[in-house]
Amino acid sequence: MPVFIWEGKNRKNIAQKGEIEAPDESAVRLHLRRLQITPNKIKKKPKDLFENLEMFQPKVTQSEVIIFARQFSTMIDAGLPLIQCLDILHTQQENKTFKKALREIKSSVEGGSTLADALRKYPAQFDDLFVNMVAAGEIGGILDTILQRLAAYMEKTAALKAKVKGALTYPLIVIIVASVVVGIILVFVIPTFEKMFADFGKALPLPTQLVVNLSRFATGNIVYIIITIILSIFSFKKFLATSKGRILFDDAILKAPIFGPLLRKVAVAKFTRTMGTMMASGVSILDSLDIVAKTSGNKTIEKAIFSVRQGITEGRTMADPLAETGVFPSMVVQMISVGEQTGALDNMLSKIADFYDTEVDQAVENLTSMIEPLMMAFLGVVVGGLVVALYLPVFQMAGAVTG
Numbered sequence: 471m472p473v474f475i476w477e478g479k480n481r482k483n484i485a486q487k488g489e490i491e492a493p494d495e496s497a498v499r500l501h502l503r504r505l506q507i508t509p510n511k512i513k514k515k516p517k518d519l520f521e522n523l524e525m526f527q528p529k530v531t532q533s534e535v536i537i538f539a540r541q542f543s544t545m546i547d548a549g550l551p552l553i554q555c556l557d558i559l560h561t562q563q564e565n566k567t568f569k570k571a572l573r574e575i576k577s578s579v580e581g582g583s584t585l586a587d588a589l590r591k592y593p594a595q596f597d598d599l600f601v602n603m604v605a606a607g608e609i610g611g612i613l614d615t616i617l618q619r620l621a622a623y624m625e626k627t628a629a630l631k632a633k634v635k636g637a638l639t640y641p642l643i644v645i646i647v648a649s650v651v652v653g654i655i656l657v658f659v660i661p662t663f664e665k666m667f668a669d670f671g672k673a674l675p676l677p678t679q680l681v682v683n684l685s686r687f688a689t690g691n692i693v694y695i696i697i698t699i700i701l702s703i704f705s706f707k708k709f710l711a712t713s714k715g716r717i718l719f720d721d722a723i724l725k726a727p728i729f730g731p732l733l734r735k736v737a738v739a740k741f742t743r744t745m746g747t748m749m750a751s752g753v754s755i756l757d758s759l760d761i762v763a764k765t766s767g768n769k770t771i772e773k774a775i776f777s778v779r780q781g782i783t784e785g786r787t788m789a790d791p792l793a794e795t796g797v798f799p800s801m802v803v804q805m806i807s808v809g810e811q812t813g814a815l816d817n818m819l820s821k822i823a824d825f826y827d828t829e830v831d832q833a834v835e836n837l838t839s840m841i842e843p844l845m846m847a848f849l850g851v852v853v854g855g856l857v858v859a860l861y862l863p864v865f866q867m868a869g870a871v872t873g
Contacts, residue, residue, distance in 0.1 A: 602748070
C-alpha cells in the first residue's frame with residue numbers, strides 16, 4: 471500500500487504534517503477529514519530504492535526504543551487514543567527502519583490487532599520481554615505504567631551493559647595495539663637492524679639473536695600467519711555456533727579468574743531485574759522465567775533458569791531448584807526464599823537487583839584499577855623487551871670502544 475505525505479491545518483489553524491498509508495489520495499482526504507484537518511498538500515511519497523535491502527537500512531538502537539516507550543506512556547497517561555499515539559510517534563520518528571515498523575504497527579492495530587500482537591511482528595525492535603509486558607499491560611489496563619517500567623528497566627540494563635563493556639574493552643584494545651606494534655617491529659624494523667648487526671662481525675647476544683630469529687620467522691611466514699589467524703577466528707566462531715561449544719565457552723567465562731566474578735554478578739543483576747520487572751507487571755512466573763532464560767545471553771545461566779522453571783512446574787518453590795543449580799550465590803537464594811514466604815517476591819527481586827548493580831559498579835572499578843598497571847607492565851615487558859634486545863649489540867660495541 472502506498473504512503474502519502476500530507477500538510478494541512480487543524481481547527482485551531484495550526485500547521486501540521488505527517489505521513490499515512492492509504493490505497494489512494496481520496497482515502498487520505500477522508501482520514502484527514504475525520505481528524506478535522508484541512509489538507510493543503512497531499513502527494514505520494516517517493517519509493518526508496520534500498521528499502522527492501524536490510525543491509526542499507528539504519529538499525530534501531532535501544533535508546534530509540536526507550537524514548538518510544540517513555541513518549542508512548544506519557545501520551546496514554548494524558549488520555550490520547552492508542553491509534554493517535556502511534557500516529558504521532560510514527561510521524562515524528564526520524565529512523566527510517568523504526569518509522570516503517572511503527573507505521574505498520576499502527577495499521578495492524580487499526581485492523582483490529584492488539585498492540586502486543588502488532589509489536590510481536592518486529593522482534594528486532596521489541597523482544598519477548600517487551601511484548602509480554604505490553605500484553606500484560608493491555609489486559610490489566612495499565613499500559614502507561616508498564617511502558618514506564620519497561621523504559622526504566624531498559625535504561626538500567628543498558629547502563630549495566632555499558633559498564634561491563636567498558637571494563638572488557640580496555641584490555642582488549644591494549645592487547646590489539648601491542649600486537650600491531652610488535653608485528654610492525656618484527657616485520658619492518660628488525661630486518662633493518664639485522665643488516666646493521668651483520669657489519670659488526672661478532673656473535674649477537676642471546677636476547678638479540680632470539681628476536682632476530684623471531685623476525686625472520688615472521689617475515690618469511692607472514693602469509694601463513696595471517697591465514698592461520700583468520701582460520702582460527704573463523705573456527706572459533708563456528709565452535710561457538712554449536713550448542714556444545716557455546717555451553718563450554720559460557721561455562722568457562724563464568725569460571726574465569728579475573729572476569730568470571732564480574733560476569734556472574736552481571737548475570738544475577740540482569741536475572742533479578744528482569745524477573746522483578748515482569749512479575750510486578752503481572753506476567754506469570756513461568757512465562758517470566760521462560761523469557762528471562764532466553765534473554766540471559768549465557769547458556770549456563772539459561773540452563774539453570776530452565777531447571778528452576780521445571781522445578782516450579784513440579785510444585786516446588788523457586789528458591790530450592792535455584793540453590794541446586796550452583797550458579798546463583800546463596801544470599802540471592804535466601805532472599806528469594808524470604809520473598810516467596812512473604813508474598814513480595816517482585817519487590818525482593820528488585821532489591822537484589824539494586825544491590826548487585828552496586829556490586830557491579832564496585833567490581834568494575836576494582837577491575838579497572840587492577841588491569842591498568844597490569845597492562846602497563848605487559849606493554850613494558852613486550853615492547854620494552856624488544857627495544858632493549860635490539861640495542862644490546864650497540865651497547866656492547868660502545869663498551870668495547872670505551873674499554
